Amino acid sequence: MDSSYSSPIASVRPAVDAELTAFLEQRSSEVHRIGTELAPVLQALDALLSGGKRMRPAFCYWGWRGAGGTEDPAVYTAAASLEFLQACALIHDDVIDNSDTRRGLPSTHRRLAELHEKAGWRGDAAEFGRGAAVLLGDLCLSWCEDMYAGSALPAEALRAGRKPFADMRTEVMAGQFLDMVEQVRETSSTEAPQRVMHYKSAKYTVERPLQLGAALAGRYEELAPVYSSYGIPLGTAFQLRDDILGVFGDPEQTGKPAGDDLREGKRTLLVAETLQRVDTTTSDRFQQLLGEPELSDPAVEWMRDLVESSGALAACERRIEEYVENANRALDRSRITDDARRALSDLIVAATARKH
Template identity: 45%
Template sequence: MTATVVHAPGLDDVPAAVEAALEEFLDGKARTGADDNLRQFTELLRGLLSAGGKRLRPVLCCCGWLAAGGGDLAPVVPAAASLELFHTFALIHDDIMDRSDTRRGHPTVHRTLAARVCGRLGLLDAESFGVNGAILLGDLAMVWSDELLHAGGLSSARLAAARPVLDAMRSEVMYGQYLDLLISTDLDSGLEASLTVARYKTAKYTVERPLQLGAALADGDERTLEACSAYGLPLGEAFQLRDDVLGVFGDPSVTGKPRLDDLRAGKHTALLAIALQQADRAQARVLRALVGDPRLDEYGAAAVRGVLRTTGALDTVERMIRERRQQAVDSLERSPFPQSVRAALYQLATAVTVRTS
């Protein structure tokens, strides 16, 4: 799935425009790098950005701009591209916390950095170097995201209007990440806890706030910002629920990530919470014995997937996805958005919930 499925004036061009903005920004950073090591650091970031990604947040930011009457998309493209840099920061750190080996079909940043020094350092020291370097590169991506936002030429008044939305987004994703870590220590934390994580880690960060950021940059009123929330929160939850399903049942050759990571890490998703609620004793023993086991293999994962199916957890989550998508779509009829933006967001609602990656 790519964001180019939307069909409002100018929106088809957003992914390419964002790519160009990111390339120009990173080219400038590479030219001013003090030495080869810093330039290689920048190229590592470029590699992750160019390896794929849906560019969903930039497209939604541009939708918000149009929804609030912003007109020509050119002024908002750097701000939209800055969201992609911030997302790259989040991915790098998320992969460290999840101990993931691959991202978008390639080695994660911390694995790449570790491999570069493994020949002259011991394995443990190389792994430590990789993690430390990836933390720094993630931090750099976050700093540069703010720099790109402010280098785009938008007026100080527009940037000031958008600051509360941006501040909220940054805080919410950190809070959601922490909650995700916290509930993964307790398999019995329940469905509501997993949905709270989905709301803060994904729904607000991925859909609601990018929409609101674009609207705020275009001087959108309170009614427009509220309509962004009415659409963004349920769709963002549906997006995360689809991610939960793909994390266990997806095809790694399509998703670009192993489908054992979430199970090995003991991710307390809605899928797992519902299965534990519905499981009989034998099924619960399977889940408690295998989920969270860092040595889990495909044989054990198949047993977990069997329980997720037979308890009805998978079907329940699929129904929750459909319900939230419909809630988001229904909200568009009550929104003050132009019809072209409604049409784009309607198609996007299907694209992000019926997907294989």
């Protein structure tokens, strides 16, 4: 989701960024006092945070506004704290997957490995980078909490937000683990990627942030169901669009090489739909190529053609349409404020459009 056209996100960004900057300034000076050696770690964090799209804070904010919450500066602190959770998820995800790049730039553990290389320290630079990145992710998770708890919202509101906030964290970590298991056990069922999407994407990115906003505004019980009916299909459609772009996306727009998800061997629903529609020999051949880091361009081309000719691509597009319809229907029936309904309706378009 690019911020350039998604105005319900763009409009939230300046206040979220200001909160992050203020928090980081204060924490950075504390950390510098512990040791100036920590400066490059904080720089790596800055680099990662500045590239974020603020999607979860935006959904949290609109969840709050939909529940009748006013333009209170304190809600931005709580909403912005979710960026630290996301920073931890990205840093640790790249360590787990051994990914050297993130959004076309060096991943955090690579940046920290470079620190070791340049200093000419003893031992393995890559191992140092990974270790330092694990610690930085932990710091982000702690700061997520500190920032949330330090919001100027009433204690009662923050306490009410604890339930979706806690669920969100447990679910994303559980979802990540299930994803790891699905990658290594090589099941080709369509249920497996759907369960992973449900926890890692739909709940984590859309449903729980919206519910957090509702809870902060004191209307969790009432609005949690409608935010689920909207958030789960929208979050799933968003992930499906992302999976399609991972295979067919234009490198200039995605910032990733063409067919990158195929080289990485991601077991998405798109892949599962393909495997279920072809004969065993073709399926075996596809799975042999899947995850091959040195995958040739003609091989990528063959795999893409198969995803398309098998009907898997069309099936996923149909699912996206269905989910979008469901999300829109949930919005129409919802008892939320008009401006939030408009913003959430715009977010459906922004999150699932064919061009990113």
